[in-house]
Amino acid sequence: MxxxxxxxxxxxxxxxxxxxxxxxxxxxxxxxxxxxxLRHEVRESAIGVxxxxxxxxxxxxxxxxxxxxxxxxxxxxxxxxxxxxxxDQEFLDQNGFDRISAALESTLRLIDLLASQLKRGSSRxxx
Numbered sequence: 001m002x003x004x005x006x007x008x009x010x011x012x013x014x015x016x017x018x019x020x021x022x023x024x025x026x027x028x029x030x031x032x033x034x035x036x037x038l039r040h041e042v043r044e045s046a047i048g049v050x051x052x053x054x055x056x057x058x059x060x061x062x063x064x065x066x067x068x069x070x071x072x073x074x075x076x077x078x079x080x081x082x083x084x085x086x087x088d089q090e091f092l093d094q095n096g097f098d099r100i101s102a103a104l105e106s107t108l109r110l111i112d113l114l115a116s117q118l119k120r121g122s123s124r125x126x127x
Contacts, residue, residue, distance in 0.1 A: 003117075007057040012110035016050040016072070019103040023079070026100060032091035042082040048075045049107065053114075066118045069111060076108045 004010050023046040026032065027039045049072045056068025083100055086092035092100075 004057070007054040010053060010057065010114065012069075012072075012107060012114045013050060013053045013057075015103070015107045015110050016046075016053060019079075019100070019107050020046045020050050022100055022103050026092060026096050030091060031089070032086060035089070035091065038082065038085060038089070038091070042079060042086070045075050045078040045082060048072065049079070049111075053111075062118055062121065066115060069115050069118060073108065073111050073115070076104050076111070080104055 007013055020043075023042055027043055032039055052068045052072035052075065056065040056072075059065055059068065080101065083092060083097055087094075087097050
């Protein structure tokens with residue numbers, strides 16, 4: 001049904017995976033590592049971006065895939081909001097904020113591209 005043979009081939013998923021790794025790197029350091037609530041929330045939201053793309057792909061239904069991609073898009077903004085909380089609490093410096101934000105923006109662009117492909121029906125899985 002989609003141009004991708006497996007979900008791991010989806011560029012948005014690949015970029016989201018890199019973003020998750022960056023989130024884990026920063027949340028494992030300093031005072032942020034000691035804040036169980038914020039650390040959990042940002043990690044869970046970042047992982048959600050990744051898993052919703054995979055889950056949508058696995059639905060094998062274009063409408064469901066689009067819904068999951070849209071949901072993953074929303075989680076990008078949740079992660080970004082949590083980054084502001086981390087900065088306000090002095091858990092994250094400007095460099096860390098900028099690095100994760102850039103990864104979020106890159107992931108968002110690829111999610112938007114995927115969503116537009118799904119809307120046009122041009123992303124079909126090879127059967």
